[in-house]
Amino acid sequence: MSSSSPAGKKATKATIRADNEKLILEAAEAVFAESGFRGATTSQIAERAGIPKANLHYYFPTKKVLYRQVVHNIFTIWLEAANSFDDCDDPVSALSSYISLKMDISRQYPNGSKVWANEILHGAPVIQDYLETSLRDWTQSRVIIINRWISEGKIRPVDPNYLLYMIWSTTQHYADFNHQIETLNQHSPLTDIQFETAKKTVISIILQGIGATPNDRS
Amino acid sequence: MSSSSPAGKKATKATIRADNEKLILEAAEAVFAESGFRGATTSQIAERAGIPKANLHYYFPTKKVLYRQVVHNIFTIWLEAANSFDDCDDPVSALSSYISLKMDISRQYPNGSKVWANEILHGAPVIQDYLETSLRDWTQSRVIIINRWISEGKIRPVDPNYLLYMIWSTTQHYADFNHQIETLNQHSPLTDIQFETAKKTVISIILQGIGATPNDRS
DNA sequence: CGTTTCCTTGACCATATGGTCAGGATGAGC
DNA sequence: GCTCATCCTGACCATATGGTCAAGGAAACG
Numbered sequence: 001m002s003s004s005s006p007a008g009k010k011a012t013k014a015t016i017r018a019d020n021e022k023l024i025l026e027a028a029e030a031v032f033a034e035s036g037f038r039g040a041t042t043s044q045i046a047e048r049a050g051i052p053k054a055n056l057h058y059y060f061p062t063k064k065v066l067y068r069q070v071v072h073n074i075f076t077i078w079l080e081a082a083n084s085f086d087d088c089d090d091p092v093s094a095l096s097s098y099i100s101l102k103m104d105i106s107r108q109y110p111n112g113s114k115v116w117a118n119e120i121l122h123g124a125p126v127i128q129d130y131l132e133t134s135l136r137d138w139t140q141s142r143v144i145i146i147n148r149w150i151s152e153g154k155i156r157p158v159d160p161n162y163l164l165y166m167i168w169s170t171t172q173h174y175a176d177f178n179h180q181i182e183t184l185n186q187h188s189p190l191t192d193i194q195f196e197t198a199k200k201t202v203i204s205i206i207l208q209g210i211g212a213t214p215n216d217r218s
Numbered sequence: 219m220s221s222s223s224p225a226g227k228k229a230t231k232a233t234i235r236a237d238n239e240k241l242i243l244e245a246a247e248a249v250f251a252e253s254g255f256r257g258a259t260t261s262q263i264a265e266r267a268g269i270p271k272a273n274l275h276y277y278f279p280t281k282k283v284l285y286r287q288v289v290h291n292i293f294t295i296w297l298e299a300a301n302s303f304d305d306c307d308d309p310v311s312a313l314s315s316y317i318s319l320k321m322d323i324s325r326q327y328p329n330g331s332k333v334w335a336n337e338i339l340h341g342a343p344v345i346q347d348y349l350e351t352s353l354r355d356w357t358q359s360r361v362i363i364i365n366r367w368i369s370e371g372k373i374r375p376v377d378p379n380y381l382l383y384m385i386w387s388t389t390q391h392y393a394d395f396n397h398q399i400e401t402l403n404q405h406s407p408l409t410d411i412q413f414e415t416a417k418k419t420v421i422s423i424i425l426q427g428i429g430a431t432p433n434d435r436s
Numbered sequence: 437c438g439t440t441t442c443c444t445t446g447a448c449c450a451t452a453t454g455g456t457c458a459g460g461a462t463g464a465g466c
Numbered sequence: 467g468c469t470c471a472t473c474c475t476g477a478c479c480a481t482a483t484g485g486t487c488a489a490g491g492a493a494a495c496g
Contacts, residue, residue: 124401
């Protein structure tokens, strides 16, 4: 059955567990993204993972535990990417690479972003703690950076929070509202070229919008 | 019981129906926003509307019919507001008022925006036709307007689609991700002043971002 | 009033779903 | 190859939920 590892890896106890958990988590991410927490059924997830429902419950005792794990994985990816913010002390490079990376993540992990959006939409019943700790900490530290840029005259004065919200919403839109974008794009996904154009458009509007273009007033 | 009209209106057949449908629709909008289509239960909606479940099903035979009605109402509000786009042929005024109005709607009807977001997130199973007709038509006509502004040199060249997505996502973020914003704002809703600041920030970044500030390069 | 039409609702049903369990299969260790 | 720990799964259960129904009110109307 599908529990055997697909490639040439032999089925040892260790790999069995790792493989199956991965299978289930991937299926769960897709199904949760498509149907939300309550909309998703454990049978659906199991079927998509190619295992019986009872086996799913062997690895993840409850639907909620599985969901939390999915959200956790997403949040990890998301936070790691956010570190590109710090790689550079110049607002143009820092924001460009941050926005670019967030757009790429939206494209590569649309399900993750959707699960996150769904969770916030419904009041974050499962991940409130993440909002209050990791997200808040991250946000506060970046607000400080942005404020420094302002006091150094590198960008014009804008409230950092609303700038961040703008970046988050715009970039994640390409994952969360992917279906709407595709529909408006003749029912086909954005091509690589279109996506690059979108990325450039977003970056240029935001950078120029905060007065951070390379040809500054300096 | 609560079916009697709250004010002094007497309970005639006509008002009974109107009142109850309104009660149910309001409750449904809130519950659908909070839990999504599948997450919402008709009992929940009925309870919130203050009527027995069987009575709800007397007015709306199925959950799906009720949901479609809710989405339809939202879409109507949303499209009407979009007309502010045309009130003016100057990009600065047109975009300012459009963004401002969309922000206000996000604040006044957060549930509507959430239901919409939820629906798109899950692939628009119920409202695909809206996307393909009304939304597409509206978008295409505004793309033409924006392109005209570009050819007239009123704004710098940006792809109109991605500009529109940016406006939609940024403004609706204040409804859809309201919970996250509140959490990051010391668990309290944005004050009127904060909201005005957010609005101004968004408008100024976008307008300056597309080179449409009043003090143009003219 | 009488009756007709519309409204209200407690009780009920079929189905779907999250989760359990007992017993069988399979790799690990010797 | 024997034993043990882990893995697998069909069958099962309790509960929740969308939706129905029949019988009882209340307004419309003459």
